[in-house]
Amino acid sequence: MDDDERVRQHYERRHDPTRVLALSDGIVAIIITLLVLELHVPQLAGGQTLKDAMREVRPSFLAFIITFVVVAIAWAGHRDLFSQIRRTDRALVWLNIIYMFPLCLLPFGASLISRYENDPVALRMYGFILLAIAVTRLGIWAYATGRPHLLFAPMDPQSRRAGFAVVVVPAAVYALAIIFASAAPTASLAIYGVVPILYFAGITLARTLALPGSAERDFT
Amino acid sequence: MDDDERVRQHYERRHDPTRVLALSDGIVAIIITLLVLELHVPQLAGGQTLKDAMREVRPSFLAFIITFVVVAIAWAGHRDLFSQIRRTDRALVWLNIIYMFPLCLLPFGASLISRYENDPVALRMYGFILLAIAVTRLGIWAYATGRPHLLFAPMDPQSRRAGFAVVVVPAAVYALAIIFASAAPTASLAIYGVVPILYFAGITLARTLALPGSAERDFT
Amino acid sequence: MDDDERVRQHYERRHDPTRVLALSDGIVAIIITLLVLELHVPQLAGGQTLKDAMREVRPSFLAFIITFVVVAIAWAGHRDLFSQIRRTDRALVWLNIIYMFPLCLLPFGASLISRYENDPVALRMYGFILLAIAVTRLGIWAYATGRPHLLFAPMDPQSRRAGFAVVVVPAAVYALAIIFASAAPTASLAIYGVVPILYFAGITLARTLALPGSAERDFT
Amino acid sequence: MDDDERVRQHYERRHDPTRVLALSDGIVAIIITLLVLELHVPQLAGGQTLKDAMREVRPSFLAFIITFVVVAIAWAGHRDLFSQIRRTDRALVWLNIIYMFPLCLLPFGASLISRYENDPVALRMYGFILLAIAVTRLGIWAYATGRPHLLFAPMDPQSRRAGFAVVVVPAAVYALAIIFASAAPTASLAIYGVVPILYFAGITLARTLALPGSAERDFT
Numbered sequence: 001m002d003d004d005e006r007v008r009q010h011y012e013r014r015h016d017p018t019r020v021l022a023l024s025d026g027i028v029a030i031i032i033t034l035l036v037l038e039l040h041v042p043q044l045a046g047g048q049t050l051k052d053a054m055r056e057v058r059p060s061f062l063a064f065i066i067t068f069v070v071v072a073i074a075w076a077g078h079r080d081l082f083s084q085i086r087r088t089d090r091a092l093v094w095l096n097i098i099y100m101f102p103l104c105l106l107p108f109g110a111s112l113i114s115r116y117e118n119d120p121v122a123l124r125m126y127g128f129i130l131l132a133i134a135v136t137r138l139g140i141w142a143y144a145t146g147r148p149h150l151l152f153a154p155m156d157p158q159s160r161r162a163g164f165a166v167v168v169v170p171a172a173v174y175a176l177a178i179i180f181a182s183a184a185p186t187a188s189l190a191i192y193g194v195v196p197i198l199y200f201a202g203i204t205l206a207r208t209l210a211l212p213g214s215a216e217r218d219f220t
Numbered sequence: 221m222d223d224d225e226r227v228r229q230h231y232e233r234r235h236d237p238t239r240v241l242a243l244s245d246g247i248v249a250i251i252i253t254l255l256v257l258e259l260h261v262p263q264l265a266g267g268q269t270l271k272d273a274m275r276e277v278r279p280s281f282l283a284f285i286i287t288f289v290v291v292a293i294a295w296a297g298h299r300d301l302f303s304q305i306r307r308t309d310r311a312l313v314w315l316n317i318i319y320m321f322p323l324c325l326l327p328f329g330a331s332l333i334s335r336y337e338n339d340p341v342a343l344r345m346y347g348f349i350l351l352a353i354a355v356t357r358l359g360i361w362a363y364a365t366g367r368p369h370l371l372f373a374p375m376d377p378q379s380r381r382a383g384f385a386v387v388v389v390p391a392a393v394y395a396l397a398i399i400f401a402s403a404a405p406t407a408s409l410a411i412y413g414v415v416p417i418l419y420f421a422g423i424t425l426a427r428t429l430a431l432p433g434s435a436e437r438d439f440t
Numbered sequence: 441m442d443d444d445e446r447v448r449q450h451y452e453r454r455h456d457p458t459r460v461l462a463l464s465d466g467i468v469a470i471i472i473t474l475l476v477l478e479l480h481v482p483q484l485a486g487g488q489t490l491k492d493a494m495r496e497v498r499p500s501f502l503a504f505i506i507t508f509v510v511v512a513i514a515w516a517g518h519r520d521l522f523s524q525i526r527r528t529d530r531a532l533v534w535l536n537i538i539y540m541f542p543l544c545l546l547p548f549g550a551s552l553i554s555r556y557e558n559d560p561v562a563l564r565m566y567g568f569i570l571l572a573i574a575v576t577r578l579g580i581w582a583y584a585t586g587r588p589h590l591l592f593a594p595m596d597p598q599s600r601r602a603g604f605a606v607v608v609v610p611a612a613v614y615a616l617a618i619i620f621a622s623a624a625p626t627a628s629l630a631i632y633g634v635v636p637i638l639y640f641a642g643i644t645l646a647r648t649l650a651l652p653g654s655a656e657r658d659f660t
Numbered sequence: 661m662d663d664d665e666r667v668r669q670h671y672e673r674r675h676d677p678t679r680v681l682a683l684s685d686g687i688v689a690i691i692i693t694l695l696v697l698e699l700h701v702p703q704l705a706g707g708q709t710l711k712d713a714m715r716e717v718r719p720s721f722l723a724f725i726i727t728f729v730v731v732a733i734a735w736a737g738h739r740d741l742f743s744q745i746r747r748t749d750r751a752l753v754w755l756n757i758i759y760m761f762p763l764c765l766l767p768f769g770a771s772l773i774s775r776y777e778n779d780p781v782a783l784r785m786y787g788f789i790l791l792a793i794a795v796t797r798l799g800i801w802a803y804a805t806g807r808p809h810l811l812f813a814p815m816d817p818q819s820r821r822a823g824f825a826v827v828v829v830p831a832a833v834y835a836l837a838i839i840f841a842s843a844a845p846t847a848s849l850a851i852y853g854v855v856p857i858l859y860f861a862g863i864t865l866a867r868t869l870a871l872p873g874s875a876e877r878d879f880t
Binding site: 456530551555561 | 695697714
């Protein structure tokens, strides 16, 4: 290996997103797997059958499914974003760590709504975590897509807006769920379950409307 | 790096399976390691020796071994499949996440059968998780192997069928275990323990019967 | 692949930092995610509302935030250091494992100060863990930056000193926090919360004062 | 990419150790981090200070340190071995999974000896886990080093024997610890703590005695 090659390798290594991705994938893998620890095998009270006892696991199971999907979407969106990014810098590394913060809180939030699924405090807190995931994700998107030297290819304004829209719209609905947590806790919980479906539809729409070759075409 | 190279890198990055594999390996590593948390060090009741108390750990240990092997097979099969895959697309990313769902439930299932090893409800639920792993694995196989642009090399129909067979046969046996869980719980549990051995034999058979150069030759 | 290429690949593989980084990233990802397990969903005592009960979670939450930031900084510093390192050797592998030791103790330390946030013993122990992270990090820095054959580029003395300073200064403040843990426990806790902010300022200063092309320019 | 290149990539991918290493590193990272969950923050009994209560944590802490070192050595040895390996095959994949089995049991073993540090049953079980790690590690070594097509370079008999020796010697000492667990439990525990130091000395010896260019030179 000659000197030039070594300098180039060194430069790329310092701005290489590999470890940022390794850390993020690791964190996501653990979060998604820790969720199952909230599914407690029931202890049978006197005369109770396991079949009856399993009914108590249902709210936990619902929280498990909803949160599994939330984490999966967060990961898929992170992968989409970083498939555009060729280099990282200091701010991007820290924005990514900030993004991981609400993600790491999710198992606690899932635990809260699985035990107090009708309590506005639990529902609001879960909503705030979801909102924080959306806001910090927008932070990375806004920062990175506006800096062509970090990207594989400069991003056209239309694609940037599409990237905003697929996050802002669900975030707005989550905000509604937070506002209505006291008045209509069931509606809040329903929103947390339904938004991922809307998100899917939104991505499909963004892909369909997108021009060939644009970034939205590859949204997952 | 010239522009063409950057565009090519960008294209490959967006369809690159690397992060899908990183997430999957991470999840599998965590699941297989979390299983041990179900092995509880016994508390000694008055006059009990540790030797006696360890006997209570046996069902947990059995569940640990069975589930360890299930996860290992799921991972080896996943590795075989993705060794054929050169590129991912949106559907493949989501099919893979769906595959992770029953895998993530396995520690709960293992916990269930370790505490209620004779209860049909526990045995059935464990069977359903195994069945779901098989079905979602078939989903990835069917999708990917039918799309040559995602593969390193187009797959001949014989190899595709072999890939189906090694999953469908155990899945059918698991279905039997679910059906007989009430009538013969011990038989159910035995099936969960014995199927991996059959699976091994099946793979060895598929490798032996396969033509040189065919995909089955590399089944793990 | 010809023989020379294979020999070269073999040589690089044996001194390749890849697996050291994979292990480190994995450990950091797990530590940062395990912290959430210390946030216990409260059990409601008679007549208590969830809102009241959540107040008891506050010290845990504070410990969670502080420790999250500590781990994030440890990881970012590790990434900075290894972005300079092209090859590993036996000592570096073991120095890195020694660095992982206090990191792995962090969830225990966080658990201690979240339950006994005013107890000098808990605060001192947390401080010792932070100090050990700093000392072991310095060990890697001192070893690697003084051995040009392990680096992408030889490091000038000024950059080496800057790399020391950003670790030694916070470590000295942590030592103060340990000393004053008995006399002023609240001050100790405050120090653990404030030092990361100083660290940020310090890095920013080091980047600003640094010459173009020097290693400090890339401190994260 | 032309067809030949794709075929070659495909071939290498199917025999590529990357995912085997990713799984192994992930499992090791999790095991080493889960150990800390055995360090329980003490509950204070009436009138007890935290300082007194921390004394009860000592056996757990000892078990933590011993097991941390055991896992670190297992990982370093695994890295050494796989730095020789260029390709995997079916047997190697499964031998590696079998190696992971006793490793995954380690947190349970650590938990046993941390709670029953003088009980022969606990000490014996811990010893059996350590022995199983050694035996399965030898299995990989024997299989891989005897198959030149899996290696970067054929391994000379002297290096193969050195690789055996550094594992067999500690394994023999562990066997002694198991035998004397009933008669001298403290000696057993001491052996588990001291063997890693012998292992270090052994590796250093093997490196010193080795010819330049031989595999032992790179033992970690």
